[in-house]
Amino acid sequence: MDSMIVLTYDPLSIDLCFEHINKKSHGGNCIFIGTVRNPNKGKAIRHLDFESHLPMAHRELENICDQILSNYPGSRIYISHRLGQVEPGQIVVIIGVSGAHRKETFENCSTIIDTLKQTVPIWKKETTTDGEFWVNAFP
Amino acid sequence: MDSMIVLTYDPLSIDLCFEHINKKSHGGNCIFIGTVRNPNKGKAIRHLDFESHLPMAHRELENICDQILSNYPGSRIYISHRLGQVEPGQIVVIIGVSGAHRKETFENCSTIIDTLKQTVPIWKKETTTDGEFWVNAFP
């Protein structure tokens, strides 16, 4: 299986990501790890809450993987995103890509996180010392 | 300490890398992991052997870190490279970069591994089923 997608309320694991993407015929593995930043844009973050519409999120993430695997056959991809409440410093998202050439692993890993942020039905609510805010909801 | 450099005969640890670079004020962490590829360019690899001139390698890696930290103050950088004999599938190098913005973590991580391969006094000998070869020695 060349791609693995994990949407979970449990803590994410970088080791599981590397275990999935590491392949003897590949020399390069790029992993992006997004964590809860505090402060964020000047606001003191207490925690974040993530929710997702799981069937559509899975399908959208599979589309992203298929797109990359069709351009870079044999790549391995691991995408995991945390759901529920996440504390400052904890991991929100792990994207891992392995491939024969390191340049493409950087590019594909970067493309996946960019696309995930733009198209995948996952929503983030910030709880700050000033209250609760759904991120990116308003113009 | 914003940068950490580890040149070691022991197995490398992705967890130690993430532990060093993860910082609450940073949201983005990019980690590149290079492993021993087998086969490599059509040759069946038994193992690799790495040696280094440690004082110059450390100084050169510190220069690379200083360069990035002067352009992106507050970034955290972790560079580790394995020495001695390394088997197919095992980790040779781990480069981790964290920063406020994810774009720069990808770019800086990619720059570090490119520069390491070009300038740092580390040498790799391939032991294949055909014999032993110092990589990149001849035109």
Added chain:
Amino acid sequence: MKVQVVAFGITKDILGSRNVRMDLAGPVTVGEFRLILENRFTGLKQLKSLGIAINDRYTRDSMEINDNDEIVLIPPVSGG
């Protein structure tokens, strides 16, 4: 015609519930449905965008809504 509306993110707060059952009079397109919804829940008008999926597929405004469709509200996403 009855439809089930499922609201995520900020739309759940605006509708006051994850699931809202609605009665629609006669055939309605996605575009018309969005207007009906925005009139009933005016907070929706302030969102940066409001995608509508039917039976877990993204839609165009010209698409017809059918009886018993599950309509998912997709406010601006913010994963990662």
Added chain:
Amino acid sequence: MKVQVVAFGITKDILGSRNVRMDLAGPVTVGEFRLILENRFTGLKQLKSLGIAINDRYTRDSMEINDNDEIVLIPPVSGG
């Protein structure tokens, strides 16, 4: 004038040893030293490049070598 040569990577195989002690007659630049070395160890001529560091600093060919310098041979690097 005596210098200590330290050979890494393929240069260790060509010199037959990690450390080689050499006697040089009179003042010698890095460029001249490279020629002396390549004449004694002809395999060095085939390398893609051969950097020379003195006391752990990279050098230019015009630099003078001093008595008791440690001279490090840097064949093409291949880390990562």
